[in-house]
Amino acid sequence: MGWARPAGTHQDPARVAPRLVLATHNRGKLAELHAILSEQPGLSLPDGAVVSAADLATPEPVEDGVTFAANALIKARALVAATGLPAVADDSGLAVDVLGGAPGIFSARWAGRHGDDVANLELLLAQLADVGPEHRAAGFVCAAALVTPDGTEVVWEGALRGVLLDAPAGEGGFGYDPILRPDGETRSCAQLSPAEKNAISHRGQAFRALAPHVAVALAAGAPA
Numbered sequence: 001m002g003w004a005r006p007a008g009t010h011q012d013p014a015r016v017a018p019r020l021v022l023a024t025h026n027r028g029k030l031a032e033l034h035a036i037l038s039e040q041p042g043l044s045l046p047d048g049a050v051v052s053a054a055d056l057a058t059p060e061p062v063e064d065g066v067t068f069a070a071n072a073l074i075k076a077r078a079l080v081a082a083t084g085l086p087a088v089a090d091d092s093g094l095a096v097d098v099l100g101g102a103p104g105i106f107s108a109r110w111a112g113r114h115g116d117d118v119a120n121l122e123l124l125l126a127q128l129a130d131v132g133p134e135h136r137a138a139g140f141v142c143a144a145a146l147v148t149p150d151g152t153e154v155v156w157e158g159a160l161r162g163v164l165l166d167a168p169a170g171e172g173g174f175g176y177d178p179i180l181r182p183d184g185e186t187r188s189c190a191q192l193s194p195a196e197k198n199a200i201s202h203r204g205q206a207f208r209a210l211a212p213h214v215a216v217a218l219a220a221g222a223p224a
Contacts, residue, residue, distance in 0.1 A: 017049075018050070018056070018083075018085060019045070019049045019085065019086070020051070020087070021055075021086075021088075022087070023090070024053060024054075029203075036204070036207045037211050040212060040214075040215040053079060058078070061074050061077075063091070068092060069145065069155045071105060071143075072144060075087075075089035076147035079147075080147050080149055086148040088144065088146050088210065089145050090143060090203060092203060094139070094141075096124070096128070096137075096138040098136070107175070117175050121168065124176070128164060128166075133166075136163050136165075137161070137164075138161075138164045139161040140180065141158075141202055142206045146214055148217045152217065158201070158203065159205070160182055160189075162182040163183070168188075169188040169190065170190025170191035171190060172192065172197075176189075177190040
């Protein structure tokens with residue numbers, strides 16, 4: 001699902017002017033976005049052209065939206081205002097069918113403290129302890145947003161459907177990865193290799209759908 005409102009050569013990163021900023025402090029996510037963008041025909045992105053919010057020490061906005069898309073746009077708009085650069089942001093979480101889509105946008109702080117993956121996972125498993133496997137359908141959801149200084153805004157969403165396990169499995173990934181087994185898989189997300197996970201993940205889907213719009217925005221802002 002998506003909607004839009006209109007409006008090369010390896011180099012030393014220190015000598016490359018940033019062209020795009022990503023709302024993350026996660027270096028893995030930054031590398032993932034750079035790799036996806038680099039697959040776009042005709043788009044040359046030397047090292048240092050795509051930077052993170054951490055690289056530029058930008059303030060973090062209050063994410064008070066009530067949807068993934070709203071929170072992604074809040075983060076992207078704040079980055080554009082702070083840097084004057086096109087910005088990409090995403091917001092994602094786990095939606096459990098029997099819980100009416102919760103934890104949803106509250107996934108990262110489900111147990112009360114933001115980013116406590118173990119506590120979040122343990123609380124969710126406890127809440128679902130008496131729910132049978134036939135009622136444990138769930139999915140990861142991601143909304144990725146591009147905002148440019150001229151006011152263009154584009155949002156794409158991706159989803160990875162699966163079933164929740166009754167105990168964690170695997171050492172990879174993060175968050176709720178150890179308890180979601182994607183449809184058609186015999187392993188949890190935490191048991192997949194990074195390449196396997198990125199190929200089917202909610203975030204990979206959203207970023208790949210957004211990438212052509214990013215390429216257009218960067219081409220429009222490139223020096224003549």
